[in-house]
Amino acid sequence: xxxxxxxxxxxxxxxxxxxxxxxxxxxxxxxxxxxxxxxxxxxxxxxxxxxxxxxxxxxxxxxxxxxxxxxxxxxxxxxxxxxxxxxxxxxxxxxxxxxxxxxxxxxxxxxxxxxxxxxxxxxxxxxxxxxxxxxxxxxxxxxxxxxxxxxxxxxxxxxxxxxxxxxxxxxxxxxxxxxxxxxxxxxxxxxxxxxxxxxxxxxxxxxxxxxxxxxxxxxxxxx
Amino acid sequence: xxxxxxxxxxxxxxxxxxxxxxxxxxxxxxxxxxxxxxxxxxxxxxxxxxxxxxxxxxxxxxxxxxxxxxxxxxxxxxxxxxxxxxxxxxxxxxxxxxxxxxxxxxxxxxxxxxxxxxxxxxxxxxxxxxxxxxxxxxxxxxxxxxxxxxxxxxxxxxxxxxxxxxxxxxxxxxxxxxxxxxxxxxxxxxxxxxxxxxxxxxxxxxxxxxxxxxxxxxxxxxxxxxxxxxxxxxxxxxxxxxxx
Ligand SMILES: Nc1ncnc2c1ncn2[C@@H]1O[C@H](COP(=O)(O)OP(=O)(O)OP(=O)(O)O)[C@@H](O)[C@H]1O
Ligand SMILES: [Mg+2]
Numbered sequence: 001x002x003x004x005x006x007x008x009x010x011x012x013x014x015x016x017x018x019x020x021x022x023x024x025x026x027x028x029x030x031x032x033x034x035x036x037x038x039x040x041x042x043x044x045x046x047x048x049x050x051x052x053x054x055x056x057x058x059x060x061x062x063x064x065x066x067x068x069x070x071x072x073x074x075x076x077x078x079x080x081x082x083x084x085x086x087x088x089x090x091x092x093x094x095x096x097x098x099x100x101x102x103x104x105x106x107x108x109x110x111x112x113x114x115x116x117x118x119x120x121x122x123x124x125x126x127x128x129x130x131x132x133x134x135x136x137x138x139x140x141x142x143x144x145x146x147x148x149x150x151x152x153x154x155x156x157x158x159x160x161x162x163x164x165x166x167x168x169x170x171x172x173x174x175x176x177x178x179x180x181x182x183x184x185x186x187x188x189x190x191x192x193x194x195x196x197x198x199x200x201x202x203x204x205x206x207x208x209x210x211x212x213x214x215x216x217x218x219x220x221x222x223x
Numbered sequence: 224x225x226x227x228x229x230x231x232x233x234x235x236x237x238x239x240x241x242x243x244x245x246x247x248x249x250x251x252x253x254x255x256x257x258x259x260x261x262x263x264x265x266x267x268x269x270x271x272x273x274x275x276x277x278x279x280x281x282x283x284x285x286x287x288x289x290x291x292x293x294x295x296x297x298x299x300x301x302x303x304x305x306x307x308x309x310x311x312x313x314x315x316x317x318x319x320x321x322x323x324x325x326x327x328x329x330x331x332x333x334x335x336x337x338x339x340x341x342x343x344x345x346x347x348x349x350x351x352x353x354x355x356x357x358x359x360x361x362x363x364x365x366x367x368x369x370x371x372x373x374x375x376x377x378x379x380x381x382x383x384x385x386x387x388x389x390x391x392x393x394x395x396x397x398x399x400x401x402x403x404x405x406x407x408x409x410x411x412x413x414x415x416x417x418x419x420x421x422x423x424x425x426x427x428x429x430x431x432x433x434x435x436x437x438x439x440x441x442x443x444x445x446x447x448x449x450x451x452x453x454x455x456x457x458x459x460x461x462x463x464x465x466x467x
């Protein structure tokens with residue numbers, strides 16, 4: 001038996017590909033949901049952390065610190081296996097989305113805060129001097145500039161979220177990795193695992209490259 | 224004549240440092256007041272207290288009959304006070320036209336077409352009618368500052384504050400901005416101008432205010448102040464600036 005028959009067996013590949021693709025679609029749905037929810041939550045947290053009165057600000061800081069400190073796998077297991085004991089029962093997809101979004105929100109919050117703080121002070125002053133309301137200052141003047149600044153780190157964060165979706169296989173989520181391990185057991189051949197690894201790479205390598213391009217462009221503009 | 228700005232006993236501290244040390248200043252409607260003084264004397268702090276970019280520590284500030292203080296509707300008060308910054312502070316992600324039209328829409332409630340028509344008119348007034356579609360980064364410093372003036376005018380404010388509007392400009396662009404300001408002064412707008420341009424002060428000001436160490440040391444008509452300064456600090460300052 002050649003190496004190809006073992007690790008990239010064409011017959012096994014064709015047989016298990018539909019399974020892998022259904023896993024991929026779940027991986028992508030989960031990733032996108034967590035990225036979007038994490039962005040929305042992160043935006044709210046960043047604004048609270050920067051501008052809310054002290055007690056609320058402290059809660060935001062505490063949230064951000066806790067969810068950056070807790071290992072995602074631990075959080076996932078707690079949400080899926082521990083919360084049912086207090087009557088909170090979620091599907092695997094909901095559990096995984098929750099855990100991933102809560103952590104991504106904490107990281108997004110710190111990225112967005114840095115972005116907002118990176119907007120020159122004169123922009124805040126000009127917006128205030130014109131009489132714009134606090135909300136308008138943010139939506140019209142500050143956030144468009146801040147978001148432009150955080151596109152590279154936000155893309156990095158999105159890559160991390162997409163990678164971390166693989167952890168969801170521990171809560172019986174039929175994502176790409178879970179489908180691949182099951183297909184491997186069925187076919188008694190590691191080809192599905194290798195295929196899954198390649199699919200992850202095809203999904204993520206362009207994003208990694210994109211971050212590199214963004215960063216080079218930012219550096220060039222910063223000169 | 225009605226007072227547009229009335230400052231009484233205004234003190235501003237940064238920590239323990241006293242940047243404004245009991246300033247009384249009244250600016251009448253239509254008056255052009257030029258503020259001069261050495262670096263660190265509190266000129267910027269003075270005009271930044273008027274629109275509360277800095278919150279004063281003590282004393283009272285009344286703008287157009289409204290007390291400017293913590294808890295006041297600062298948005299409404301600021302809408303009546305135009306400000307032109309040394310570093311322009313145009314919004315880099317918006318076209319020149321939108322820079323000028325934004326606040327009239329968001330604060331005054333104009334429609335976009337109305338505000339853009341107004342913006343276009345003001346850009347023509349500062350000689351930039353053909354630049355409306357450009358972005359700030361595509362303009363020279365002098366052009367950017369003229370947009371800054373148009374942006375402030377678009378709110379039809381009761382008073383315009385200028386904080387060293389030409390200090391960040393290359394020398395060859397100072398003139399075009401001062402010309403716009405001088406034209407503006409003729410139209411009866413109330414202006415408070417912090418500047419080191421003594422020629423402008425002499426020609427345009429109704430009153431020159433000299434500050435030192437957070438206080439107004441001397442003030443008066445430009446001719447009197449420049450030709451017969453009574454305070455020795457003013458004499459030293461003028462010597463330093465004019466021989467410079
Ligand atoms: N945010 C701040 N925190 C601490 N000190 C400040 C702050 N802003 C101004 N100061 C101090 O207050 C004093 C007055 O500053 P201000 O900017 O009003 O001076 P200025 O007359 O405008 O000077 P310049 O001609 O250099 O612009 C200076 O000594 C300055 O260091
Ligand atoms: Mg200053």
